[in-house]
Amino acid sequence: MREQAIPQPRTHMRFEFVSASLKLNLGRLAIGAAFCFVWWALVAGGVVSAFHVSTPGAVAAYLVQAPKELLPHTAATLGAMMSAFGLAAVCGILGGLLLVEVPYLRRLIDPYLTGFNSMPRIALAPLFILWFGIGSTSKIALAFSLGFFIVLNSTVAGVKNIDPMLMRLSRTLGCTPAERFFKITLPWALPTVFAGLKLTLIYSFLGVVTSEMIASRSGLGYLVMYYSGIFRIDAVLGILFVMAIVAILLTMVADFIEQKLVGHWTESVNLPV
Amino acid sequence: MSDTTSEEAHVVVKGLKHRFASGLQAVNNTDLEARRGELIVVVGPSGCGKTTILNIVAGLIGNQEGTVSVSGKPPVAGRKDVAYMFAQDALLPWRTVMGNVLFGVEVHGGKASITDAVRAKATQLINNIGLSGFEDFYPRQLSHGMRQRTALARTFMMDSPLLLMDEPFGALDAHTKLTLEQELLTLWEQSRRTVIFITHDLAEAIFLADRVLVCSARPGRILASIAVPFERPRDLKALQQSDDYHKLYQRIWSLLAREMDAAHA
Numbered sequence: 120m121r122e123q124a125i126p127q128p129r130t131h132m133r134f135e136f137v138s139a140s141l142k143l144n145l146g147r148l149a150i151g152a153a154f155c156f157v158w159w160a161l162v163a164g165g166v167v168s169a170f171h172v173s174t175p176g177a178v179a180a181y182l183v184q185a186p187k188e189l190l191p192h193t194a195a196t197l198g199a200m201m202s203a204f205g206l207a208a209v210c211g212i213l214g215g216l217l218l219v220e221v222p223y224l225r226r227l228i229d230p231y232l233t234g235f236n237s238m239p240r241i242a243l244a245p246l247f248i249l250w251f252g253i254g255s256t257s258k259i260a261l262a263f264s265l266g267f268f269i270v271l272n273s274t275v276a277g278v279k280n281i282d283p284m285l286m287r288l289s290r291t292l293g294c295t296p297a298e299r300f301f302k303i304t305l306p307w308a309l310p311t312v313f314a315g316l317k318l319t320l321i322y323s324f325l326g327v328v329t330s331e332m333i334a335s336r337s338g339l340g341y342l343v344m345y346y347s348g349i350f351r352i353d354a355v356l357g358i359l360f361v362m363a364i365v366a367i368l369l370t371m372v373a374d375f376i377e378q379k380l381v382g383h384w385t386e387s388v389n390l391p392v
Numbered sequence: 393m394s395d396t397t398s399e400e401a402h403v404v405v406k407g408l409k410h411r412f413a414s415g416l417q418a419v420n421n422t423d424l425e426a427r428r429g430e431l432i433v434v435v436g437p438s439g440c441g442k443t444t445i446l447n448i449v450a451g452l453i454g455n456q457e458g459t460v461s462v463s464g465k466p467p468v469a470g471r472k473d474v475a476y477m478f479a480q481d482a483l484l485p486w487r488t489v490m491g492n493v494l495f496g497v498e499v500h501g502g503k504a505s506i507t508d509a510v511r512a513k514a515t516q517l518i519n520n521i522g523l524s525g526f527e528d529f530y531p532r533q534l535s536h537g538m539r540q541r542t543a544l545a546r547t548f549m550m551d552s553p554l555l556l557m558d559e560p561f562g563a564l565d566a567h568t569k570l571t572l573e574q575e576l577l578t579l580w581e582q583s584r585r586t587v588i589f590i591t592h593d594l595a596e597a598i599f600l601a602d603r604v605l606v607c608s609a610r611p612g613r614i615l616a617s618i619a620v621p622f623e624r625p626r627d628l629k630a631l632q633q634s635d636d637y638h639k640l641y642q643r644i645w646s647l648l649a650r651e652m653d654a655a656h657a
Contacts, residue, residue: 284482291450292499293470302499306486384486384530 170352177353178360185354188342189361195337196327197365199255203262204323208316210263211270215312218271219278236268240326244333253334262326266319273315277308310381317373324366339365402428402554402586403449408458410444418444420611422458428553429584433597434614435648436607437655442590445612446556449588450476462554472500475552479559481539483531489542490527493518496550517545521575537568544572548579557589561596570628573599581625594644598637599628606647609655616647 155175162169169177218225244261251257281304289299331340339358346354403426410419418441426432434442447453448460451467451474460467462474475496483492493514494506518524521541531539540560547555560576561569573596580587591597597604598620606616620640622631631637 282482284478284480285484287452287478288476288482289499290452290469291474291476292496293472294499298499302495303484306484309486381486384532 170350173352173356178356181351181353181357182360185357189339189358192338192342193361193365195255196324196331196339199258199327199338200262200323202255203259203266203326204320206259206263207266207270207319207323211267211315211319212274212312214267215271215274216278218275225275232268232271236272240264241329244330247330248334253336258327258330258335258338261330262323265322265326269319269322270312270315273318274308274312277311277315278304280311281307310385313377313381317370317377320369320373321366324362324369328362400428402426402430402463403588404459404461405445405449406459408445408448408455408460410441410448410453410456417611419448420613422613424588424605424614426554426586426588428586430602431580431587431589431600432603432605433589433591433601434605434607435591435594435597435644436612437609437648437652438592439655440607440610440651441612442607443558445607446476446558446588446590450474450556452476472550473552474554474556475547475550477543477547477555477557477560479562481531481543483539483542483546485531488528488530489518489523489534490514492531492542493545493549496546500550514545514549517549517579520579521545522571537564537572540564540568540572541575544576544579548583553585555585555587557587559590559592562591562593569593569596574628576600577624577626594641594648598641598644599626599631604644606644606651609651615651616644618644 158172159175161167162172162174240261243264244257247257247260247264251260285303285307286299289303294302327338328340328343331338332344335341339362342358343355346352346358403424405422405424408419408422408424409417411417420441422441422445424432424434424445434445436442444453448455449462449467451469451471455467462471467474484495487495490511494510497510497514498506515524515527518527521544523538523541523545526534526538531542534542540563544560547557561572564572577600589597589600601620604618604620605614606618607613608615618640622634622637
């Protein structure tokens with residue numbers, strides 16, 4: 120009984136935190152609900168036609184019966200996306216490290232890199248389809264051509280912006296080149312490389328869906344083209360909704376991994392004393 | 393360290409000259425000698441080449457003309473018997489206070505050298521510099537002074553008998569600076585190592601030094617070597633009330649002021 124009289128700030132704080140995040144999420148839901156309501160009201164009031172924008176109800180109805188159809192296509196898109204992401208990550212990081220180690224090579228190929236990177240990659244899609252067919256290889260190629268340069272550039276930037284004081288420290292301590300790389304350069308570059316990887320994840324998704332929309336037999340991009348061809352706006356909007364959910368989930372997973380990996384030292388934390 | 397070795401020269405610099413690639417003469421005909429276990433402080437106007445001298449002794453910059461020896465051998469960067477502390481903390485942001493304090497030892501002796509005894513020593517050191525309870529904090533969570541304390545502990549954690557300190561407290565506020573000077577002296581008195589300390593703060597120089605070397609305006613050379621006779625352990629407040637302190641301060645200041653004018657002319 121007596122314990123109850125003792126204030127328990129911790130529990131109290133946790134309760135406040137829960138209620139704050141509950142409020143936030145309720146607010147977010149309210150925005151979505153308001154959007155759906157305006158959408159519904161515009162169609163019901165005859166301002167826009169259901170033929171062009173469908174209705175929230177029709178989109179929901181499509182999504183309810185869609186999983187059987189959506190799952191294999193989502194899997195096809197995600198599979199191609201992860202292959203492209205993995206390739207871009209490995210090649211981009213290794214390429215970036217090579218360019219940092221051999222500055223002459225970087226100067227030599229710099230105009231080509233800039234040229235290729237500033238080219239609208241979607242223009243390459245027809246070529247990739249011609250070369251690799253309409254299977255997953257051409258999707259991976261397009262997504263890779265986007266992601267590779269992002270990882271490459273972020274790796275070069277991450278290694279190059281290293282604090283010169285840390286390099287001086289490593290010299291005075293007598294670090295071997297391997298020690299310098301693994302104990303200083305690599306951890307230093309990690310947050311920048313990770314930011315590049317996160318961007319690459321989203322761009323791989325974009326690249327794969329784009330390629331699917333141009334020519335493909337599977338994937339979410341293929342479905343969008345198929346349904347827009349037969350004027351099923353409800354299905355198109357439903358698939359767009361699924362894409363948004365996938366993108367949000369990918370970002371959340373990446374944020375979680377980033378937080379676990381480098382969050383404890385990159386995030387500015389207030390002194391708890 | 394026995395008394396017989398205390399008179400032995402640890403660092404000897406003779407006729408050192410250094411010209412930067414730009415053609416600027418940074419150091420001209422500098423002679424400097426530090427005996428084993430001696431704390432010498434080099435003061436001089438900014439840009440007088442003090443840091444260049446230290447960098448040459450550390451082996452970070454090649455020696456162009458003159459002779460430099462550390463324990464009888466020419467300087468090489470990365471010698472385990474030399475530790476260098478910079479004006480910036482140069483802490484690894486992904487390591488905690490403990491991880492940073494242990495970093496130098498780890499590089500010198502490998503991961504296997506981090507035994508429980510070494511950890512206990514690090515904890516003791518962290519205690520001595522007033523950071524106990526912060527062992528698991530990351531540099532971003534620390535104030536400027538706390539970060540520089542961590543760098544000080546990392547420097548003292550290594551067993552290097554020669555410490556080179558390049559304005560280590562130069563960027564701190566006046567109060568924090570005094571605390572760190574006191575902490576440096578406490579650590580140094582526990583294990584008297586040779587220290588070459590660079591500053592442009594004359595009060596700091598007199599408080600810390602066995603001997604103050606006054607560096608001329610650029611191109612730098614050592615104008616005077618002035619022994620600081622005050623007893624250790626020193627107390628800054630008591631020191632500031634003594635006439636001897638002020639006389640010494642005035643004497644060195646008159647030398648220094650002339651050089652500062654020359655530096656600005």
